[in-house]
Amino acid sequence: MSTSTNHAAGLLRRGAVALLVALALLTTACSTGASPSGTTASQASRTLVIGATAEPTSLDPTADAAAAGSQALLYNVYETLVKVDSQGQLRPLLAQAWDMSADGLTYTFQLNPLARFSDGTPVTADAVAQNIARIQGQPVAAKLKTAMAVVASTQVVDTDTLGVTLSRPSVNWLYEMASTAGIVMNPAGFATATTATSGSGPLSVSQWTPGDSIVLAKNAGYWGTPVRFDEVTFRYFKDPNAMNASMLSDQLDIISNLQAPESLAQFADPARFSVVEGTTNGEVVMGVNNGGAPTDASVPTGTGNPALQDVRVRKAITMAIDKQALVDTTWGGHGVVLGSMSVPTDPYYEDLSGLYPYNPDEAKRLLAESGHSRLTLRLKPAALPYATKAAQFIAAQLQEVGITVQVEELQFPARWRETVYDRADYDLTIVAHVEARDLSTFANPNYYWRYHNADFDALITQADSGTVTEYAAGMKQAARLLADDAAAVWLYALPNIVITKPGITGVPQDAQSLSFDVTTIARA
Structure with missing residues (x-):
């Protein structure tokens, strides 16, 4: 021993990773x-x-x-x-x-x-x-x-x-x-x-x-x-x-x-x-109900808007939001804008925030191409300050490209968990995911985003089963695939601001x- x-x-030599x-x-x-x-x-x-x-x-x-x-x-x-x-x-x-x-x-x-x-x-x-x-x-x-x-x-x-x-x-x-x-x-x-x-x-x-x-x-x-x-x-x-x-x-x-x-x-x-300021591994995410059927029969199918199953609609939503302006307006400029389910402290992090940059004109074009120029979506954020502030900002920006957003704040954690996490009864939601290395949640078809992608799942399993180097390379591929597919709207990395x-x-x-x-x- x-x-x-x-x-x-020894663990690193044998292929485990320091997460x-x-x-x-x-x-x-x-x-x-x-x-x-x-x-x-x-x-x-x-x-x-x-x-x-x-x-x-x-x-x-x-x-x-x-x-x-x-x-x-x-x-x-x-x-x-x-x-x-x-x-x-x-x-x-x-x-x-x-x-x-x-x-x-x-x-x-x-x-x-x-x-x-x-x-x-x-x-x-x-x-x-x-x-x-x-x-x-x-x-x-x-x-x-x-x-x-x-x-x-x-x-x-x-x-x-x-x-x-x-x-x-x-x-x-x-x-x-x-x-x-x-x-x-x-x-x-x-x-x-x-x-x-x-x-x-x-x-x-x-x-x-x-x-x-x-x-x-x-x-x-x-x-x-x-x-x-x-x-x-x-x-x-x-x-x-x-x-x-x-x-x-x-x-x-x-x-x-x-x-x-x-x-x-x-x-x-x-x-x-005293003010202690640093970072967390938390991604503030506007989750999207991708509408996939869960593999567990005990898990509710969910009630997401079918339009969100069209990648063009998901890309349009991402491009309709000025993420840096959101951080500046709602969080005093603290927080790094994200483009996928990864933060700068992850070994596989890649800055993908520019993949679908703020471009309301392109967002309108994608919505028209998809046949959803006038769309109404239910946004159910956790009733936490960062989430409710972001929800109001995002609702205003989506309105400018023709998407009407109905905001319903949900008490957190009980009501949000019951409505969004357990039943997937939402179109969009906002909450911070604070667990380390949580990219793999998108490989779970029963998770509340109801996302299914066999290629993504294979990349996650292959990366986790490999060496340290293989892990980092494979997870980077998976993060990019997820971003390409606009499976969610990643807003920013949550800062750690502590007052003592x-x-x-x-x-x-x-x-x-x-x-x-x-x-x-x-x-x-």
């Missing part, structure tokens, strides 16, 4: 600071209050397609075999070492024998195997089942040693195991996972008030290095101005991801605030995973 450092090098896992928008949380009025300075130093946007609908991060649950609970409450650090590299967590067979099919994990769940139960190889089986066989978010579909079998070698055999080599699988799909919860807590947590992390949920907050308390019996805070609270705000006001009045220690960039000047005083109180350290510049990992945070 290798140590994690040696393993990482940069990103965080995202939908919900983000960060770090330390002051405490609400009424607490002493000593108490404040041991608490952390984080302002975030999208709240989870369940305490089980695997039950929901949204990233909100993982933001608060991944790494903090629930741990994984390996984790992604602030530089996007894999590090040991529950597994203190791991190795991969020469053919790339079998991973062997050596668990840390000290690891314990919050009730003191040991984290064993059998417990991890049961979690993998749960993702494969129980009702969880569909994208997690897709991530785990490549697992052929697990082998409990002994109490602390687990073997996992894949049906084919996969560059992505180990990185999926560092995210939501790889969460290890106490099997005794499976039945109550939506309302009570049973993780092995340094914090446990002590209070959940839907619509308001999640409070995490320090796990006194944590098996590893403890966190620096006795209590961490994630407070949720639907209105970004209300979150800003709470920060300005010292009720928050951190704004996890600023949702109103035009308000950045309010936090310009370095004596009161002075003296808070350990907040990474770039969001490299879905978690806001409070184990790295300290107060000077």
